[in-house]
Amino acid sequence: MTPDKVQALFTRSDGSYLCARWGRPIVPVIFGVEDATLSVFKGAIEAVVTLAGHRMAETDPELGANLMVFFCRDWAELAQVPHLDRLVPDLFGLCARLEDADANQYRIFRFEPSGAIRAAFVFLRMDAHLAAVPAEALALSQAVQVILLWSDRAFTDVSPLAQAGETLILRPEIAGMIRAAYDPVLPPVAQDASHALRLAARLGPGPH
Incomplete structure (x- = not known):
């Protein structure tokens, strides 16, 4: 999950950034x-x-x-x-x-x-x-x-869920995002897109 992809999950249709827990x-x-x-x-x-x-x-x-x-x-x-x-x-x-x-x-x-x-x-x-x-x-x-308060477009095209064999799970990047957003170090609400950088940093490197 690049910072841009993280930012998109919390950027609303009107262009404003808002993430709240x-x-x-x-x-x-x-x-x-x-x-x-x-x-x-x-x-x-x-x-x-x-x-x-x-x-x-x-x-x-x-x-x-x-x-x-x-x-x-x-x-x-x-x-x-x-x-x-x-x-x-x-x-x-x-x-x-x-x-x-x-x-x-x-x-x-x-x-x-x-x-x-x-x-x-x-x-x-x-x-x-x-x-x-x-x-x-x-x-x-x-x-x-x-x-979380996600963007109104966050899951329009891609479900937050995935199938692992016969088990239904959260997509790992979405699970990681939820954990990151509840990090006590981060504020409970953010309206500045720089917040996405802090979230992305907590997700760690993705698979290559």
Whole structure:
């Protein structure tokens, strides 16, 4: 991973650089799935949090849960979730925009005053495409995409996951990136592209 490739993972569509990690222990809650899928998702989140060297907790003293994952069949279902409109600004407008775009997933982040991640909301509409994705792959992919604030284009063309024989794993460079971004020496949020150089230096030399 060259510094340029690292920088691209955190450079947004508008050209700005932004990398942020969680500033508090992660407390996930998942709505709309069976127990088997629930355990897969919680296991994936725990694995990625452990990889980052971060922490999970049973409850967030301020929010209760701070990582909320919602499964639905239709975006209009979200408007019927009690009190969700208090947590998500313009929920009805968002549902309409997602429906118009025929989107099947969407993530919203909230931030601490420092800029670190405070909370995240993940919305998954189980269309034919997502329904065909194995639960393990969907869970691991979503866990990766909420452990850091990546560019909105980071995984558009290439998945963060790879197949190693019959085992699904994180691509080594993405796993390394997560570990590097959670290095306590680095700031929890960075908006200067020079931060990418510091990340790249922690990844070590790649294979030749």
